Amino acid sequence: MIRTENLSVGYGKTPLIEDICLRLRPGQVVTLIGPNGSGKSTILKTVIGQLAPIRGMVFLDGRAMGALSPLEIAQKLAVLMTGRVRPELMTCWDVAAMGRCPYTRRLGILSAGDREKVWEALSLVHGEELAPLPFTEISDGQRQRVMLARALCQEPEVIVLDEPTTFLDIRYKLELLAVLKEMAQERKLAVLLSLHELELAEKISDCVVCVHNGKIERIGPPEEIFTADYIKKLFDIQTDDSELFVFRGGKHLRCGRTTGTCAALAAQGAARLLLTGQIPASAALTTPKGTRIEAPLEGCRLEDGSAFCSVRKDGGDDIDDTHGLLITAQVERWDAPGVSIEGGAGVGRVTKPGLDQSVGAAAINRVPRRMIEQEVLSVADELGYEGGFQVTIHVPGGEEAAKKTFNPQMGIEGGISILGTSGIVEPMSAQALIDTIALEIRQRAAQGHKKIILTPGNYGLDFLRAQGMDRWGVPVVKCSNFIGDALDACAAEQIQGVLLVGHMGKLVKLAGGVMNTHSRSADCRTELFCAHAALRGAGREVCQALADCSTSDACIAVLDRAGLRETVLDSLLSAIQDHLDRRVSGTIHVGAVVFSNQYGLLGRTRRAGELIDRWK
Amino acid sequence: MGLLALLAALNLKVGSVRQADEAIVWRLRAPRMLAAAILGGGLSLSGFLLQTFFANPIAGPFVLGISSGAKLAVSLTMIFLLSRGLVSTSAAMIGAAFLGAMLSMGFILLISRRVRRMSLLVVCGVMIGYICSAITDFVLTFAEDSNIVNLHNWSMGSFSGIYWDSVGVIALVTGAALVLAFLLSKPIGAYQLGEVYARSMGVDIRLFRVELILLSSLLSACVTAFAGPVSFVGIAVPHLMKRLFGTAKPLLMIPACFLGGGAFCLFCDLVARVVFAPREMSISSVTALLGAPVVITMLAGRRRERD
Numbered sequence: 001m002i003r004t005e006n007l008s009v010g011y012g013k014t015p016l017i018e019d020i021c022l023r024l025r026p027g028q029v030v031t032l033i034g035p036n037g038s039g040k041s042t043i044l045k046t047v048i049g050q051l052a053p054i055r056g057m058v059f060l061d062g063r064a065m066g067a068l069s070p071l072e073i074a075q076k077l078a079v080l081m082t083g084r085v086r087p088e089l090m091t092c093w094d095v096a097a098m099g100r101c102p103y104t105r106r107l108g109i110l111s112a113g114d115r116e117k118v119w120e121a122l123s124l125v126h127g128e129e130l131a132p133l134p135f136t137e138i139s140d141g142q143r144q145r146v147m148l149a150r151a152l153c154q155e156p157e158v159i160v161l162d163e164p165t166t167f168l169d170i171r172y173k174l175e176l177l178a179v180l181k182e183m184a185q186e187r188k189l190a191v192l193l194s195l196h197e198l199e200l201a202e203k204i205s206d207c208v209v210c211v212h213n214g215k216i217e218r219i220g221p222p223e224e225i226f227t228a229d230y231i232k233k234l235f236d237i238q239t240d241d242s243e244l245f246v247f248r249g250g251k252h253l254r255c256g257r258t259t260g261t262c263a264a265l266a267a268q269g270a271a272r273l274l275l276t277g278q279i280p281a282s283a284a285l286t287t288p289k290g291t292r293i294e295a296p297l298e299g300c301r302l303e304d305g306s307a308f309c310s311v312r313k314d315g316g317d318d319i320d321d322t323h324g325l326l327i328t329a330q331v332e333r334w335d336a337p338g339v340s341i342e343g344g345a346g347v348g349r350v351t352k353p354g355l356d357q358s359v360g361a362a363a364i365n366r367v368p369r370r371m372i373e374q375e376v377l378s379v380a381d382e383l384g385y386e387g388g389f390q391v392t393i394h395v396p397g398g399e400e401a402a403k404k405t406f407n408p409q410m411g412i413e414g415g416i417s418i419l420g421t422s423g424i425v426e427p428m429s430a431q432a433l434i435d436t437i438a439l440e441i442r443q444r445a446a447q448g449h450k451k452i453i454l455t456p457g458n459y460g461l462d463f464l465r466a467q468g469m470d471r472w473g474v475p476v477v478k479c480s481n482f483i484g485d486a487l488d489a490c491a492a493e494q495i496q497g498v499l500l501v502g503h504m505g506k507l508v509k510l511a512g513g514v515m516n517t518h519s520r521s522a523d524c525r526t527e528l529f530c531a532h533a534a535l536r537g538a539g540r541e542v543c544q545a546l547a548d549c550s551t552s553d554a555c556i557a558v559l560d561r562a563g564l565r566e567t568v569l570d571s572l573l574s575a576i577q578d579h580l581d582r583r584v585s586g587t588i589h590v591g592a593v594v595f596s597n598q599y600g601l602l603g604r605t606r607r608a609g610e611l612i613d614r615w616k
Numbered sequence: 617m618g619l620l621a622l623l624a625a626l627n628l629k630v631g632s633v634r635q636a637d638e639a640i641v642w643r644l645r646a647p648r649m650l651a652a653a654i655l656g657g658g659l660s661l662s663g664f665l666l667q668t669f670f671a672n673p674i675a676g677p678f679v680l681g682i683s684s685g686a687k688l689a690v691s692l693t694m695i696f697l698l699s700r701g702l703v704s705t706s707a708a709m710i711g712a713a714f715l716g717a718m719l720s721m722g723f724i725l726l727i728s729r730r731v732r733r734m735s736l737l738v739v740c741g742v743m744i745g746y747i748c749s750a751i752t753d754f755v756l757t758f759a760e761d762s763n764i765v766n767l768h769n770w771s772m773g774s775f776s777g778i779y780w781d782s783v784g785v786i787a788l789v790t791g792a793a794l795v796l797a798f799l800l801s802k803p804i805g806a807y808q809l810g811e812v813y814a815r816s817m818g819v820d821i822r823l824f825r826v827e828l829i830l831l832s833s834l835l836s837a838c839v840t841a842f843a844g845p846v847s848f849v850g851i852a853v854p855h856l857m858k859r860l861f862g863t864a865k866p867l868l869m870i871p872a873c874f875l876g877g878g879a880f881c882l883f884c885d886l887v888a889r890v891v892f893a894p895r896e897m898s899i900s901s902v903t904a905l906l907g908a909p910v911v912i913t914m915l916a917g918r919r920r921e922r923d
Contacts, residue, residue: 050812077816079812088808090864107799107867
């Protein structure tokens with residue numbers, strides 16, 4: 001649709017960016033990214049003919065732009081540029097209707113067909129209700145949507161947008177881009193835009209163009225461009241200890257490292273110190289999620305054959321109770337090969353069953369254990385050491401900090417837990433998460449899906465895979481803890497059947513009508529087990545045992561011993577079904593499947609059975 | 617709107633006839649009334665076009681110094697021709713005024729490239745106006761006495777002394793400009809969203825800008841040539857019309873501004889002629905007295921909107 005050949009652009013005579021060769025095909029979304037002032041807008045202005053190219057050519061539909069009349073261009077190419085428009089006394093409808101200009105006759109009077117197209121374009125941007133309002137009296141975000149409707153009215157084959165998301169809040173950003181993506185796919189519209197939100201660029205683009213240092217530095221599909229290393233280079237982000245960023249809610253939030261990552265980094269440094277006798281300046285590792293993390297080492301010393309190194313916990317912009325603690329690894333040689341990992345002062349100890357580690361073990365979860373082992377062994381490998389290691393993790397001040405965490409309720413005593421499965425802490429605001437979930441559901445609905453499987457997280461995905469449910473062709477949407485919001489979104493999009501698949505520990509809360517299952521929001525798991533067990537004839541002792549449990553798995557074990565598992569689960573599941581039905585007010589069929597990592601499938605609600613039989 | 621114009625016309629014709637005979641009405645007042653209506657319309661339309669062009673609600677032929685430029689050129693021409701003992705024709709007057717208007721416009725365009733702030737542009741326009749007025753006064757000082765009275769009257773702005781032959785020319789020029797402006801409704805509407813969007817919606821910007829400049833200059837030149845500089849009509853009337861109709865759509869605004877301007881000038885001329893009769897006020901004094909408050913309230917209102 002659009003092609004540039006050896007294009008050089010800039011203001012005046014000096015080129016700002018040279019040798020631009022872009023290609024835009026129908027149905028493609030191409031996004032320009034790059035730091036401010038890199039020339040994204042200049043390129044776009046040249047492509048739409050607002051600036052004359054310094055060298056080279058722009059072709060529209062195979063013909064040189066210069067040879068086309070303004071009218072011919074207008075029927076093929078629509079634009080949405082930055083800069084506010086303040087037309088006097090125009091309603092939103094008037095503004096949108098301006099898009100019909102290239103098609104109306106001399107005086108610009110709209111025909112019935114034109115009017116229909118204006119309404120259609122307004123409905124595409126969900127702007128029908130804006131139509132009668134004065135354009136200058138609506139919000140920036142609404143204005144942007146109306147301007148987009150105007151561009152769509154032009155029935156273009158190409159649409160060029162310069163930072164269209166600038167004034168929008170996250171919900172409308174997602175919505176605007178969803179509209180563009182949809183138009184690209186359905187109407188074979190070619191979309192060329194610049195964005196400064198990288199996570200949005202990654203989501204929407206078929207092809208990403210990186211503008212940097214006076215040239216197009218890279219062009220490629222998003223998965224090739226969005227590597228942490230390259231993005232840092234592109235935006236000249238200076239980092240001493242490789243800091244990571246995520247873009248959430250339009251903000252640039254700094255990622256932190258989990259306690260597990262800190263422990264593994266410290267262990268790596270200590271092992272190196274132990275084997276070489278030299279103090280390493282920093283340690284680096286690749287997290288299970290594949291990002292590289294580097295951190296400075298503190299308090300490195302050798303003492304009686306033990307090496308000590310510490311790394312400071314950093315929650316990034318997601319400050320939690322463990323932020324700022326030093327995680328120290330003490331590493332000693334061990335005669336037998338292999339790595340033994342222990343928890344020292346400040347690291348909690350498991351006192352109740354049902355957690356990641358067994359009773360009596362240090363509260364260092366599986367993934368961090370594996371990371372620590374991997375790091376020290378790789379150091380040993382590198383330095384040709386063939387013996388084993390004894391690694392002890394200490395957290396000075398950990399016992400104090402742990403009192404503010406959920407550890408006491410979980411049955412972890414004496415310190416914090418060393419945990420984290422991905423290795424990095426990605427901060428995210430709740431509203432942004434809910435918006436993202438709702439958007440994903442909307443997109444599924446837009447693709448014509450009438451069924452959806454919701455699952456809170458990765459456990460659920462693993463379970464679906466293990467059960468073969470991911471092969472049913474029903475889209476799976478991760479809804480995190482926002483089960484109520486996800487159901488609302490499904491109801492709003494007129495999804496007909498929703499199957500909720502989740503871990504007992506989360507979904508049992510639904511039996512009490514708690515629809516945000518985050519432990520900060522509410523925790524009534526044992527209470528619910530207790531209440532339903534009592535209803536089904538459990539004695540005081542059983543109820544007491546349930547009340548003492550720290551996890552739902554432990555509750556199941558208690559019920560098993562009392563021979564009450566079936567009947568109590570039935571009772572809980574029917575309560576879950578009732579609350580689900582109430583939330584959606586019977587508008588959609590919704591059922592739940594409950595499992596646990598320890599026991600596998602635990603049960604399903606009445607509706608879930610029906611849905612599964614139908615969907616299989 | 618047509619009704620309003622008719623009303624004003626009747627008002628004018630009847631209001632001050634008294635015992636005067638029909639010949640006076642026919643030979644003096646009828647052409648004067650028609651000229652006031654048409655020129656008022658032209659002035660207001662010229663204001664509307666300039667406001668669109670500069671995307672600025674206080675742009676107008678008087679404020680931007682275009683009327684004064686035309687005035688200067690006309691004075692020079694008049695003095696030159698009279699000193700040679702020639703009678704100046706309508707065509708020569710319009711030609712000179714157009715030239716003067718274009719010169720002022722050229723200056724304004726040059727300045728508008730440098731300054732982005734619209735308030736500055738207006739200040740520059742006012743300055744140009746003062747310079748032109750100063751030169752005009754200077755020239756008048758050296759003109760022969762017999763010409764001065766005539767010239768002085770004219771340079772204050774007045775619809776008196778316009779006869780039937782001039783009305784024909786006025787109607788022809790203004791009418792042509794009105795039709796041409798009406799045919800530009802669509803690009804004018806698109807231009808209200810800004811140059812970038814207008815271009816992207818198929819408007820040939822370069823051609824359109826030239827057309828707009830020529831038309832607005834022609835209109836204000838025509839007014840100046842016959843009635844001298846008339847202030848504030850170009851700003852106040854389009855603003856009043858936009859408020860009245862609650863829209864800025866050129867398809868409606870172009871005829872509305874024309875008719876509204878006509879009615880406004882008829883009324884002002886009536887006031888100028890009748891209030892202190894038999895003495896006449898200059899038309900510019902009356903339009904300023906009535907128009908300036910409108911402009912001030914408009915500016916105050918805009919400031920409030922923005923805050």
